[in-house]
Amino acid sequence: MKAISATVINRLPRYYRYLGELLENDVIRISSKELSEKMNVTASQIRQDFNNFGGFGQQGYGYNVSYLYKEIGKILGLDNNYNVIIIGAGNIGQALANYSDFERRGFYITALFDVNESSVGKKIRGIEVLHMDKLEEYIMKNNVQIAALTIPKAKAPQVAASLVSFGIKAIWNFAPIDLHLPEFVTVQNVHLAESLMQLSYNLKTYNEKKEKKLK
């Protein structure tokens, strides 16, 4: 099986979200055309995307919403449960810990870690903040594969390397830096400042367009 391109993968969670909503509204079946109108993409793209993984539909009928939803869930690995730890019990770390919705998708946040003595021992939504000293032992004992990294960028490379050496396989990186890790480690970046800059560009570009028209 040849690798699926990242552009396709990036679209899957959005399909999953729309299908979940259809399911909540008791929609049984949907055609690529109907879905394309809801999602504002082409029907052709939808069919191409799904056919990367084999056909999920039926000619003349369309797609069974419940079946398609589950299949995409499987592709994304949402039929598994994962233990997730959060490195850095600062604002973002705590916000993530408080967000209980991830559990619905199989991501269980089981602990936070921090070097700051004053936050160690605290509990966030029942999840304990442990000292970084305990990191290695905890990862080993609890079969943790995923770590969210919410620490300042200066410390991120070194801590990321430690995580990998302790057995972490995927890092959800919130630090504004590119991590250089072995190729078998998955890194998913969330760069909020960069997202805000993109917003800024679009805002500025629209404002300029408007000014031109006024002249």
Add this chain to the structure above:
Amino acid sequence: MKAISATVINRLPRYYRYLGELLENDVIRISSKELSEKMNVTASQIRQDFNNFGGFGQQGYGYNVSYLYKEIGKILGLDNNYNVIIIGAGNIGQALANYSDFERRGFYITALFDVNESSVGKKIRGIEVLHMDKLEEYIMKNNVQIAALTIPKAKAPQVAASLVSFGIKAIWNFAPIDLHLPEFVTVQNVHLAESLMQLSYNLKTYNEKKEKKLK
């Protein structure tokens, strides 16, 4: 001037970040080749990207780091200051309010809004939480163009529509839903759950590859 493609814009903040780091390290000039090695992209792409906005370099010399940094900043609109409000003083809203780094880029968070009486009146890093009743008046009086939306998805569409009617031009949307707003409104989504699913896919795909090898 023809519109610049979104793929190019999405790369600009990353260039900006690398150039900022070079600047901190007192690097005066850099060639597309050197930068390409640092950033792990092709030199050709770097030159193509920059030339969308006119030439910033000089044959035989390369690019002046400080000049290029400032120019990209201008393109991204970082030479302006913006007032930003946060709608929803929950975990993510508070985390954003606490993140003082946005100010360095010209984004000043000046207020949070919430319907929850118990959080109204609180201060986060000195920034007051106001009641949603005050929203319209506040936006009008304080020339607010950008709002971060950190409320549950059920309320997001209606609140977003209000924001636009009060004069907001750009929404930084953290709610897991697609907002349907007039085309002159910029929407920048941060869908954390979808980011985590992409991570999950990559983790799963690597694990499967490994299993195959073992057999």
Add this chain to the structure above:
DNA sequence: TAGATTGTTAATCGATTAACAATC
């Protein structure tokens, strides 16, 4: 069977990379 809609091939479009003339 007739109608609908997929799965899939072919055509188009856009983005990336390569190549090199221009020029500092």
Add this chain to the structure above:
DNA sequence: TAGATTGTTAATCGATTAACAATC
């Protein structure tokens, strides 16, 4: 001037869209 490196054109690659035969 010689060497370096950009700016830019041309070639390639990949992603999207269109079209339609297969089939439920």
